[in-house]
Amino acid sequence: MILLDGKKTAADIKEEISLEVDYLKNNHKKTPHLAAIIVGNNGASITYVNAKVKACERVGFESTLIRLPEDITEEALLNEIAVLNIDNDIDGFIVQLPLPKHIDEQKVIMAVAPDKDVDGFHPTNVGKMALNLPTFISATPFGILELLDRYEVETSGKHVVVLGRSHIVGSPMSILLSQKRKVGNATVTMCHSRTKNLKEITLQADIIVAAIGIPEFLKADMVKDNVTVIDVGITRVADPSKKNGFRLVGDVAFKEVAEKSQYITPVPGGVGPMTIAMLLKNTLLACKRKNANDSKDC
Secondary structure, three states, rough: EEEEOOOHHHHHHHHHHHHHHHHHOOOOOOOOEEEEEEEEOOHHHHHHHHHHHHHHHHHHOOOEEEEEEEOOOOOHHHHHHHHHHHHOOOOOOEOOOOOOOOOOHHHHHHHHHHHHHHOOOOHHHHHHHHOOOOOOOOOOHHHHHHHHHHOOOOOOOOOOEEEEEOOOOHHHHHHHOOOOOOOOOOOOEEEEOOOOOOOHHHHOOOOEEEEOOOOOOOOOOOOOOOOEEEEEOOOOEEEOOOOOOOOOOOOOOOHHOOEEEEEEEOOOHHHHHHHHHHHHHHHHHHHHHHHHHHHHHH
C-alpha cells in the first residue's frame, strides 16, 4: 500500500510556487494577491481561511482578509464583492462558504468576476472546465488530479467510481476524470443517495473518490484488491481517548480499506492540504495572466 501524502505534495507545490513568486519579484512583475471574504464566526471557516492566509505568507503572496458580520445584508455583501472585482491589485478572491441562511449562495457565486474566481465556482469557469478549456478548476478536484499525477497513478481506461455529486467535488471530479487529459481518460460512474446496488458498483472500481460526508462509509467489503482510494471527507467524531475529545475521520474506514488498497489518501493529511495548495496555484495563474495582459498593453 502506498500512501498518497497530500501534506508532503502540497509542501512541494508551495515551494515551486514560492520560486515562481521570487522570479516575478526579481523581474519587477506583479506579486500575486489573494483576498478572502468571511462572513460571521463559523469556527471551521475561520480556521480554514486563516490557513489560507498563512499559506499566502509562506509562498510570498500578498493577502487580504475581509471579515464581515453575521447579520450583513445580502446587498452589502454583493457590494463588497463588486469592489474586489474592480480592484486591479487583487488577482483572485474567494467568498468562504457556507454563508448565513439569509444570503443566497448562488447569487454570491454569480457575483464574483470569472477572471478572479480562483475557487472555480462561477458558471463560466464550470462551463469551461466541462469543455476542457483553460480555466480555474475548483481547488479540491484540481488537487486530486495533481496528487494522482505526481504519484503516477494510472487513470486511462480505468473504472472510476465517484461517491457524491456535489458541485464542489463529485460532479467536477466525474467530468475531469472522463476527459481526454493526462490524468483522465477513465470510465466514470457517479453514485449518490439514490444509487441502487452501490456495493456491486464499488466492487468494480479501480479508483474510488469518496466525497459524501458520511464518516467511514466505505468499508473493506465494498472494494476490490489493489484499488486506489481518494478520501475527500473529513468529520469530527467523538473519541474520549483523545485530549480534545474527538478525532478526524474521512468517508473511508481507513485501516480496513488500506489493507486492500494499492494507493490511498489519509485523513487528515491527504486531500485537504492539496486544496489550499491548488487555490494558491490558481491565484498564481490569475496573476501571470494579468502580467501578460499588462505587457501587451504597454
